[in-house]
Amino acid sequence: MSRILFFAxxxxxxxxxxIEWRNQGGETAGILWDWLxxxxxxxxxxxxxxxxxxxxxxxxxxxTFGTEDEIAVIPPVSGG
Amino acid sequence: MSRILFFAxxxxxxxxxxIEWRNQGGETAGILWDWLxxxxxxxxxxxxxxxxxxxxxxxxxxxTFGTEDEIAVIPPVSGG
Amino acid sequence: xxxxxxxxxxxxxxxxxFGVEGNDGALAEFYGIIRQEEAGERIAGLxxxxxxxxAEKEIRRILGELRESFPCRKVMVIHRHGFVxxxxxxxxxxVLSRHRQEGFxxxxxxxxxxxxxxxxxxxxxxxx
Amino acid sequence: xxxxxxxxxxxxxxxxxFGVEGNDGALAEFYGIIRQEEAGERIAGLxxxxxxxxAEKEIRRILGELRESFPCRKVMVIHRHGFVxxxxxxxxxxVLSRHRQEGFxxxxxxxxxxxxxxxxxxxxxxxx
Numbered sequence: 001m002s003r004i005l006f007f008a009x010x011x012x013x014x015x016x017x018x019i020e021w022r023n024q025g026g027e028t029a030g031i032l033w034d035w036l037x038x039x040x041x042x043x044x045x046x047x048x049x050x051x052x053x054x055x056x057x058x059x060x061x062x063x064t065f066g067t068e069d070e071i072a073v074i075p076p077v078s079g080g
Numbered sequence: 081m082s083r084i085l086f087f088a089x090x091x092x093x094x095x096x097x098x099i100e101w102r103n104q105g106g107e108t109a110g111i112l113w114d115w116l117x118x119x120x121x122x123x124x125x126x127x128x129x130x131x132x133x134x135x136x137x138x139x140x141x142x143x144t145f146g147t148e149d150e151i152a153v154i155p156p157v158s159g160g
Numbered sequence: 161x162x163x164x165x166x167x168x169x170x171x172x173x174x175x176x177x178f179g180v181e182g183n184d185g186a187l188a189e190f191y192g193i194i195r196q197e198e199a200g201e202r203i204a205g206l207x208x209x210x211x212x213x214x215a216e217k218e219i220r221r222i223l224g225e226l227r228e229s230f231p232c233r234k235v236m237v238i239h240r241h242g243f244v245x246x247x248x249x250x251x252x253x254x255v256l257s258r259h260r261q262e263g264f265x266x267x268x269x270x271x272x273x274x275x276x277x278x279x280x281x282x283x284x285x286x287x288x
Numbered sequence: 289x290x291x292x293x294x295x296x297x298x299x300x301x302x303x304x305x306f307g308v309e310g311n312d313g314a315l316a317e318f319y320g321i322i323r324q325e326e327a328g329e330r331i332a333g334l335x336x337x338x339x340x341x342x343a344e345k346e347i348r349r350i351l352g353e354l355r356e357s358f359p360c361r362k363v364m365v366i367h368r369h370g371f372v373x374x375x376x377x378x379x380x381x382x383v384l385s386r387h388r389q390e391g392f393x394x395x396x397x398x399x400x401x402x403x404x405x406x407x408x409x410x411x412x413x414x415x416x
Binding site: 174175180182183184185186187188189190191192193194195196197246247249258260263264267268271 | 302303308310311312313314315316317318319320321322323324325374375377386388391392395396399
């Protein structure tokens with residue numbers, strides 16, 4: 001089981017800051033996004049500008065998820 | 081009568097920080113340097129790297145001195 | 161390169177204590193301050209949100225890359241979160257280096273990278 | 289652009305008081321610090337000499353030119369003279385601006401110009 005964290009606009013769209021994801025492992029970013037938008041339709045508008053992170057690092061191209069990951073949905077950042 | 085100020089290596093070479101120059105007005109930088117090096121031979125070694133200032137501004141090409149100027153001999157600066 | 165990263169909800173210190181050592185010749189510092197207008201509206205301040213674990217990792221990763229071009233001895237990054245009132249700093253970055261050029265270079269490049277990659281967000285202005 | 293120039297013989301203040309106003313979004317600061325070695329020798333400090341009247345004019349002239357490229361609201365320049373011990377700042381420059389880019393730009397360009405044109409001199413290291 002992985003955790004998915006939502007920040008900023010993603011938190012607003014999901015309506016919560018964190019959920020559990022009972023995944024099998026090996027899922028791609030595309031599969032996660034399909035599941036997220038299906039579960040929280042408002043995340044559809046966030047997807048285009050957002051990045052995914054896995055265990056505190058941005059997801060690389062082709063990287064897949066494990067079963068105990070901390071995953072985060074990262075809308076465009078605006079710190080400083 | 082003008083005043084001539086010496087700073088840093090120029091002060092060491094002249095052996096003092098300030099002298100009077102009983103000039104007529106209209107002198108060029110070349111004429112002043114000739115007089116300075118004649119009066120303080122050790123300034124000869126400072127001349128190549130030094131600039132002259134007149135009343136708080138670097139002397140422009142062709143600018144000449146008046147009779148009541150504050151003139152300064154400015155060796156290469158090293159502030160900061 | 162020593163790196164210290166701090167996230168806090170109270171005011172960013174001024175001055176930041178910065179242990180100067182014998183070969184440090186330059187301290188370059190930056191405070192990013194909340195302006196009184198956001199998108200043309202007068203505001204009282206901004207709220208910031210930080211994904212702290214990842215933000216610290218990203219900051220260290222970015223600084224690790226930049227040190228190749230800009231070798232510095234010590235960097236301190238402080239970012240405030242929660243409500244930050246107008247006139248207060250949301251971020252502080254301080255850099256100690258041997259010469260000023262690498263300090264200025266690191267500071268400027270780091271701020272550009274922070275604003276692209278570090279998971280910190282303005283999550284809405286607070287009206288006056 | 290407001291410009292404040294100060295020459296002093298005591299320690300450069302830290303922090304420098306800097307009245308932040310509503311449109312100021314960036315405070316960029318630089319302290320130039322005396323390192324423990326000069327020309328390979330351990331030193332206790334450096335002596336600085338300033339031609340104060342002209343130095344202030346030059347600083348204002350240089351900043352007046354740079355403001356065309358880097359419009360900032362306020363600049364403070366403090367230079368110490370006489371004996372400055374290792375670890376202390378010989379110079380401070382602080383810049384308040386709307387955005388960080390013009391502040392960093394002014395600060396960096398000003399230091400380059402100062403070291404070429406402003407009549408201030410290191411007049412000898414003081415040995416340990």
